[in-house]
Amino acid sequence: MTRPTTHPPAGGITRVVAASLIGTTVEWYDFFLYGSAAALVFNTLFFPADDPLVGTLIAFVTYAIGFAARPLGGIVFGHFGDRTGRKKLLVVSLLMMGGATFAMGLLPTYDTIGVAAPILLTVLRLVQGFALGGEWGGAVLLVSEHGGDDRRGFWASWPQCGAPGGNLLATGVLALLAAVQSEADFRAWGWRIPFLLSGVLVLIGLWVRVSVTESPVFLQARAAAEAGAAPERAPRAPVTDVLRRNWREVLTAMGTRFGENVSYYVLTSFLLVYVTTHLHLSKSTALNAVLIGSAVHFVTIPLWGALSDRTGRRPVTLIGSAGMALWAFAFFALLDTRSFAAITASVTVGLVLHGAMYGPQAAFVSEMFDTRVRYSGASLGSQLSSIAAGALAPVIAVELLKTYRSPTPIALYLCLAAVVTSVTVALARETRGRDLARPAPQGAAGGDRAPLTGAEPT
Numbered sequence: 001m002t003r004p005t006t007h008p009p010a011g012g013i014t015r016v017v018a019a020s021l022i023g024t025t026v027e028w029y030d031f032f033l034y035g036s037a038a039a040l041v042f043n044t045l046f047f048p049a050d051d052p053l054v055g056t057l058i059a060f061v062t063y064a065i066g067f068a069a070r071p072l073g074g075i076v077f078g079h080f081g082d083r084t085g086r087k088k089l090l091v092v093s094l095l096m097m098g099g100a101t102f103a104m105g106l107l108p109t110y111d112t113i114g115v116a117a118p119i120l121l122t123v124l125r126l127v128q129g130f131a132l133g134g135e136w137g138g139a140v141l142l143v144s145e146h147g148g149d150d151r152r153g154f155w156a157s158w159p160q161c162g163a164p165g166g167n168l169l170a171t172g173v174l175a176l177l178a179a180v181q182s183e184a185d186f187r188a189w190g191w192r193i194p195f196l197l198s199g200v201l202v203l204i205g206l207w208v209r210v211s212v213t214e215s216p217v218f219l220q221a222r223a224a225a226e227a228g229a230a231p232e233r234a235p236r237a238p239v240t241d242v243l244r245r246n247w248r249e250v251l252t253a254m255g256t257r258f259g260e261n262v263s264y265y266v267l268t269s270f271l272l273v274y275v276t277t278h279l280h281l282s283k284s285t286a287l288n289a290v291l292i293g294s295a296v297h298f299v300t301i302p303l304w305g306a307l308s309d310r311t312g313r314r315p316v317t318l319i320g321s322a323g324m325a326l327w328a329f330a331f332f333a334l335l336d337t338r339s340f341a342a343i344t345a346s347v348t349v350g351l352v353l354h355g356a357m358y359g360p361q362a363a364f365v366s367e368m369f370d371t372r373v374r375y376s377g378a379s380l381g382s383q384l385s386s387i388a389a390g391a392l393a394p395v396i397a398v399e400l401l402k403t404y405r406s407p408t409p410i411a412l413y414l415c416l417a418a419v420v421t422s423v424t425v426a427l428a429r430e431t432r433g434r435d436l437a438r439p440a441p442q443g444a445a446g447g448d449r450a451p452l453t454g455a456e457p458t
Contacts, residue, residue: 012213016146017158019212020139023094024162025169026205027135030101030198031128032163033170034066035269035394040174040276040283041191045109046118062122067391069129074379075239077134081375082238085214085222086145089375090138094209096131098202100124105195133386137379140362145217145371149433150309156362157305163358164297164351167268169201170194171294175287217436221371238376242369246377249368253381254388255424256364259321260357261389262417266410267293267331267350270397274335275343278401285340293347300352304359312432313364314425320356321421327353328414332407357421367431374436389417 034042038059047058073093081089104124110117139159144152173194181190242250268290275286308316327350334346369377400409 013143013146013155016212017143017155019209020090020143020159021162021165022208023090023205024135024139024159025165026162026198026201027094027097027132028163028166029169029201030097030166031066031132032167032268033101033174033194033198034104034125034128035265036170036174036272036287037191037194038062038269040272041187042121045111045187045191046121048110061395062118062125064391064395065122066125066129066132067386069126070133070383070386071380073130073133074137074383075133075376076130078137078376078379079237079239081134081138081141081379082373085218086138086142086375087209087212087214089134090142090209091206093131093135093138094202094205097128097135098198098205100127100131101195101198102202105192105198133379133383136382137375141366141375141378142212142215144363144366145215145374145436149435151306152367153308153313153360153363153432154302154306156366157302157308157359160305160358160362161298161301163264164294164301168291168294168298171287171290173197175284175291178284178287217371220437238373239380242373242377242380246369246373249377250381250384252424252428253365253368253378254385255420256317256357256361256428257382257385257421258389258424259324259418259421260354260361261386262393263324263328263350263354263414264358265390265393266397266414267347267354270394270410271335271347273394273398274401274407278405278407279335279338281338285343289340289344289347292344293351296348297351297355301355301359304356305363308360308363308432312430313360313367314428314430316360317357317364317425318422320353320358321418321425323353323356324350325415325418325422328411328418331414332411336407364431367434367436371436393417 042059042062047062077089077093101124104121107120107124108117136159139162140156143159144156146155174191177186177190177193271290272283272286275281275289276283304316304320331346331350334342337343365378365382366374368381396413397410400413401407403409
């Protein structure tokens with residue numbers, strides 16, 4: 001079997017990275033737009049309540065429901081992605097996400113159709129979650145399997161930029177509308193504009209995404225299987241093989257993502273609630289702080305990914321998780337100053353530390369699994385963590401704030417989540433430099449921490 005080239009043609013990998021980045025940016029724009037709207041308008045338009053924090057809490061519960069659908073999306077998309085290829089599944093996920101978001105912009109509110117409004121909103125949120133559950137695994141694998149072994153951390157980190165890119169885009173549109181519209185106009189109709197804009201963004205994403213080629217590592221593995229050269233026949237459902245043979249790797253992926261997920265949604269979605277409801281500052285203050293922080297986040301993620309190619313996935317991730325455990329307390333102390341500069345600094349530093357966990361993650365998780373089950377394994381591990389971590393983070397944070405009226409319990413929660421990731425990564429095996437075309441060694445989730453190939457990458 002011919003090993004994929006270590007240095008793929010620059011034009012080819014650049015085109016694949018662009019397609020993955022644009023697609024993930026659009027999908028994360030759609031997903032984060034709901035989180036921002038839940039904190040700013042959905043709590044009154046779709047879930048009216050006497051206490052603003054109660055309405056916000058209910059809105060964030062539906063926000064969490066989207067996460068509940070993500071593992072199912074990961075299983076379904078992973079199954080077909082491991083059997084038929086990565087590219088076509090990414091087109092389907094983009095269409096599903098964009099269609100659901102566009103439909104949200106057309107929904108009548110609670111005042112118009114009553115309880116049917118939050119029900120329809122919740123259904124569309126489930127569609128969003130299902131689509132995003134299949135997006136992440138496919139996007140990072142398409143890049144990881146096109147790129148070479150020595151720079152995989154750098155190239156695979158670019159689809160990760162879709163998260164801050166999408167958040168930057170969603171927050172930027174909301175901040176612009178908040179600046180040019182009155183509060184009444186924004187609540188009456190202005191909030192719909194970002195959701196309807198998703199239709200245009202999806203068309204752009206599809207135009208780029210359909211132009212890339214399928215993963216060469218996947219095509220090579222499928223050709224070997226069809227020729228009878230595979231070591232064993234893949235099961236009907238790749239996820240069953242993952243759970244039977246790679247459950248340690250799934251748990252490692254979950255733990256690796258736990259602190260990263262919790263911190264991101266506290267730093268972005270919950271921040272909007274804390275600044276506007278607890279500190280009684282304008283939503284423009286919160287949105288602009290997240291906007292600046294997301295711009296810095298976008299730039300630093302590939303830098304962390306590149307550093308992981310030199311030092312390893314584990315050391316870089318540990319910088320982020322250990323730093324986040326300490327920064328959790330400074331974060332809220334700076335917010336409580338009510339200074340825009342301090343709030344911006346708190347978000348920006350937090351997101352830079354988050355990037356240290358997030359940048360190497362795509363390569364790290366991809367390198368844990370074999371090609372025939374990689375889509376299923378990466379998606380399952382990452383999306384199960386999203387339920388336990390990202391889905392509940394804003395809900396837990398709002399409930400803690402409502403109960404204690406203090407940020408200290410939330411800081412402790414954020415710190416403990418970062419500790420979970422630190423312990424997981426400290427016990428994990430280093431994967432830097434692994435040849436994705438070859439089977440992973442047994443016990444790749446722990447034990448020997450040397451690189452998985454004989455040669456150190458340059």
